[in-house]
Amino acid sequence: MVLLNGQTLTFEEVNRVLFDEVKVGFSDESLRKVEESRKAVEKIVEDERIVYGITTGFGKFSDVYIGKEDVETLQLNLIRSHACGIGEPFPEVLSRAMLLLRANALLKGFSGVRPVVIERLLDLVNAKIHPVIPQQGSLGASGDLAPLSHLALALIGEGDVFYKGEKVPALTALTKEGLFPITLTAKEGLALINGTQAMTAMGVVAYLEAEKLAYQSEYIAAMTIEGLRGIIDAFDEDIHLARGYREQVEVARRIRDHLADSQLTTRQGELRVQDAYSIRCIPQVHGATWQALNYVKEKLEIEMNAATDNPLIFNNGEKVLSGGNFHGQPIAFAMDFLAIAMAELANISERRIERLVNPQLNDLPPFLSPEPGLQSGAMIMQYAAASLVSENKTLAHPASVDSIPSSANQEDHVSMGTIGSRHAHQVITNARRVLAIETICAMQAAEIRGTDLMAQATKQFLKEAREVAPFIAKDRIFSNDIEAVTSWLKGASLPAGQSSKDHSRTKA
Incomplete structure (x- = not known):
């Protein structure tokens, strides 16, 4: 079981809850803090103090006083009116992540629930009741109001949920699990929706997928190096230490490890003096992506354990302060950075694909075709990869540089962080398909060279990938191969022993 306390939730724990479906609970100490802040809210209501979101309306209505006889109606109206999400729902794993992260934030004891x-x-997490939450409709400030309102609907027995493989009314799922809807009282509706958990949940899942794909990209690139008889000298440690970026040094080390016993790599001057940048600069480019991933991970780890609603309650209610912790700018920047970094991982992969299929750039059969001319081989796979990286270039335009005022200009600057997180995840999905195409082409090239000459690490990687995409002996519907390898990359465990001193191994 993973015990939440609002302070120390880690990626490893989130990974276990989301993908291994580990049960979740909370610590007794964190619950004491929650109870203390709740007493403060109840006293504010009883004393009829004017405090935003507790005894007032919301947004532009913050100057409208709400009497204690109407506080429950206020919270119910808030959830219903703010449930304006549109578009396709988030995948269930994202809904699950939002439930987990919102619970963890409330356990900090600053929210008054x-x-x-x-x-x-947490009952919903443990019963695998996942609210149906539309993906579009959040500005990424004032919290992820629309998405989190759809989450909150499930708690009051309204809206729809995913339950046992079906979309059903929330009340139906709650009843089957012996749970009862709750009536939200003072501050609770606002506390549930005034947060960044939609963009953060999307960011966490995107990061887990990106980290795994970044490791896999190094095996794929190493196999491409073998297929092109690349020059191993470019990965010599001295080159990378001379520049000084830790991540660059680590990528070069892992590539050397993957190719340690390969008989397909060459030395400078043996076949050519230098390789093209897409081969020679793998440590520099992939290393820079790892730098971005480290930045993103750091920001997400902070946000997973942050109090992001408004107002916040301190000193047992002596201090109740309105602020802006719901503003998603830190995550918006991180998600834009993630999209850019992963778009470049795909970009350099597509250039390696071109070098594998272009007969003017190698001594392999044109387009890796088994019968050039009569059979086109991997020709159009490169087209598909080029299309994906071009699409990524538009998706990588920063969402965070946009803003639009809302709530009658009271909320006059917003982050668009949820849009950024959704775009980042789509970039990662596209990048995985590009790397699947490189995998298919690299396997073909390496087998043409001779698998007996491959390094043990890349040979094992090829062996596993060949279970889902066979050798190209004749033209076939390659879309099926691309999707099969893409699914394998997403679901496969990292090769045995794959880890780094500075990066946790994750499953996504």
């Missing part, structure tokens, strides 16, 4: 709200969030 009753323990039952947190308990019900």
